[in-house]
Amino acid sequence: MTFPRSDKDGVAAMIIGVDIEPDWNLPANIWLPIQWPFVARKSSSMQSASRSTFKASSVQEDASSLGFSCHPVAILVLLERPTLANRALAILPLVCGQKSSKAGDVIQIFLIDEVGAVNATPERLGVVGLWLDGLAAVAIDALEIRQEEGRVEQPELTGFVSNRDPSMAILGWEVRGHCQRQRLAIWALQWPEDSVEQHTEARLAGTLDSVDQLKNELEDLLSPEQVRSDQVELGLYRADASTFDLGAAGLVCLPHNTSDVQAIVKACVRHGRPLVARGGGTGLAGGAIPCGDRPVVIALSGLDQILEVDVEARLAWVEPGVINLDLTKHLTPLGFHFAPDPSSQMASTLGGNVANNSGGPHCLAYGITNAHVLAIELVLPDGQVGMIGSVEGDAPGYDLRGVVVGSEGMLGIATRIAVKITPNPPAIATLLGAFATVTEAAQAVTAVIGDGLIPAAIELMDRNAIKLIEDFVHAGYPLDAEAVILLELDGLADGVEAMSAQAGQIMLDAGAISVRSAADDVERALLWKGRKAAFGAISQAQPDYYLNDTVVPRTRLVEVLESIYEIAARYDLMVINVFHAGDGNLHPILAFDSRDPGRLEQVHKAGREIVEASMAAGGVLSGEHGIGVEKQAYMSLMFSPIDLAQQDLLRTTFDPNGLSNPGKVLPTGATCAELQQMHTVPEGIWV
Amino acid sequence: MTMLERFATEVGATDPVSCVGGRTQWDQAGIADASAREVSAPTGVVEIVPEEMIVRVRAGTPLVELHQALAEVKQRVALPSPAELGAERFAGTVGGALAVAHGGWRQLCLGPPRDSVMEVTYVTAAGELSKSGGAVVKNVSGFDICRLLVGAHGTLGFMAEFVLRASPVPEASQWFRRELEQGDKLPNRVQDAIHAPGSILCTGSHVFVLLEGHPADVAADRTVLSGLGFSEMAEDPPRLGRNHWSARRGSELARGQESGLEFVGLTGTGMLTANSETVPASTLSPVAASMNRRLKERFDPTGRLNPGRDPLFGITVNQETSS
Structure with a gap:
């Protein structure tokens, strides 16, 4: 393939995707002025329909329009398979790093969008507000072409440009021109070369020496290829899918095994250098952001082997970089699956799931990750390695396994994980109930649970969500409804049929306009596709969104939802509610345009009010996304100083040096989140 | 002063103290130091919310009382019933059952007892009330100290009140x-x-x-x-x-x-x-054993909580390398 580039200096696009060629003839003058996170992937449903859609020619077709733009570099990551998302993170620096002569360049890669079968797709990731849609026009153009060729699905190719990148603030720039040039592939920023160098020097001043010593040592302990320090590579790992982008990595290490991880941790302890373990980087609370004194990021995506599946013991040993959905796919022929199904499951790793104690729609019946992890080989923050938990019954002593799951990488790094595997249900019924009011829908959820039914999942979507989803993926949701409930039951055929009738009747009694049942797997997949595409659909309405995550008692859902609508109305914000209603796990999404002056601040205020309303109703701060840097400041809403001191005691027992993922969860000191609230970048901070 | 606050005051902050439930599993996890002052957790089922499938219960409540209260709303919790353990052991308390954390017949479908603990209010070694977890079915807010306390035989803190997950009694x-x-x-x-x-x-x-x-x-x-x-x-x-x-x-x-x-x-x-006293020993990795010790040292520096009790009593530390 030819590499698309314009004839202007410093303009190039790099494409990583279906056929990754390590020896691509990249232009020698490639440089990457600012983050251009363009990620596309094929959905599973597209693979069979048009396998060649994203082959080089069509990439060329899309990417060629990049040449119309003035100066940028585009990074397109075309993900034919979800695992490529992680591989791209590992490969990209190796490809482009040597070609980049400019330190301080920053790229960010985000997985975006989702379409696919049941359990097959993640939420739209990495676009939790703050990201402007720069490449949507490509998708639209490509859609027309594909439709002419009889291809049914829209390629999910979108780009985002950060208007809040601190580098831009330093340079006094802002993203402009989206509205005027919507039909262009991407909108370009010009980055004066001299300012890059000048700025880079300032960024690196003061800390380089100590990092270099550590780097040399790690290169000896591992191999030079496993220790990455190019600014482009560091930039890749400075953020996750959350809104917070003020992290700064000192080094990125790519371990191959437990010994590597142990060596890295011990070296960090010797140098007093913080470290951050990273899985798929799909977290929404900023848990994987390198905070503090330029931590070493330990990217575990290379530890991606499913080591053992023991059907008799109903368990699998996996490495932490195995992608959630890949494990389930691996288990499918055996009649099993991994029960926790976070919406990011096609991109998030099991190590990340363990760190976040991840949930998902089907956790209503099956429980969240903690209930599915049996044992963990853990590298402690001091570098010791040992097994916690047990594949043999309950491990004696304190439940170390239980407390490490969900500890957001602050109590150690999992290098091998034994998980329970769950038999696939013989029968499934999926119901779609339509309601004239959100209140009736929420009451129906309470009624179903109150009647003694425990469905596998109960999801609720409000009118805004229904409209966006229907426009986006045509899932077959009724457009005249104010709310729909997606309810799934599983088990044996007769019981499922009976419970399905019971749940349908309860919904009708609660005021449902209609209740229909998916006739077959295709319709079931379509109904779930709608639910799981919800976050991708939101880009139809506004360029940015902020997704919150709180849990309230199910019986208080109605009043808290009313509060959320009231708060959103008061701030004149569009709110979309798509959530795990059976658990009372709210996901209100505030859609907005960060280009509007003052808008982001209003969104933050509204977000805090939503958290406060949830807490006032007896809820908790987070049901499945975790605290990370996002909700540190709210911890005191839920916990007393004594409670927090006890949590800190636990943390320092595991990590006396405070080096393991510092600046997260517990509200201590200046955190990334606090820095993020600042509108100017403090002098001297490395961004 | 609430019952929980009174309990915290009673536990105090200085002298060795043992928390006593129904004494039905007194032989577990070592031999209690008989010289320690004895206290008992407050009693009573505080609240059952059938629609939420949760129950708030104080640790000193007899298990039988909790089971009966839940049966009235056709729900149950993943704690053993009389038939599962025998009447004499069943005379115990909710707190005792969760301090020992032995499950019943239905662990395969209901999970181990600790999985049903959503929130714990406990008294620290400093005699202060602290809370971990939350009263909703799904919660990842902060470190989950509940996990440590359940099954800890009262060695890290004295559990005073729980919010437990209930489930409908099957038809x-x-x-x-x-x-x-x-x-x-x-x-x-x-x-x-x-x-x-x-x-x-x-x-x-x-x-x-x-x-x-x-x-x-x-x-x-x-x-x-x-x-x-x-x-x-x-x-x-x-x-x-x-x-x-x-x-x-x-x-x-x-x-x-x-x-x-x-x-x-x-x-x-x-x-x-x-029922044999000579069941095969369970094993633990050296790192896990050392973390157990460190947790005890940090959460109860003077060793005043349930002296003599040791969750690792009778446990074999295996020879796994820990370099």
């Missing part, structure tokens, strides 16, 4: 039994044949299967079990033993048979029980 519930033939991995065959059994117990001579759930499902599985040679039983299956040990999941029967003891195994959970 249909029936035990089945079949005699075991030599060499037959019958429990595993049941696990493969039945989608979601409530329990599969094995002894040296029999396999016992609990079917629970929707009547239609139980009826369908009953046919499957009949095909495997099982028949319904009117009486209860065997009680679980006082002492526990572990096996790889799915190999409970084989490990039980190897032990030569009169055992009850809980197929699929990796748990074996017996």
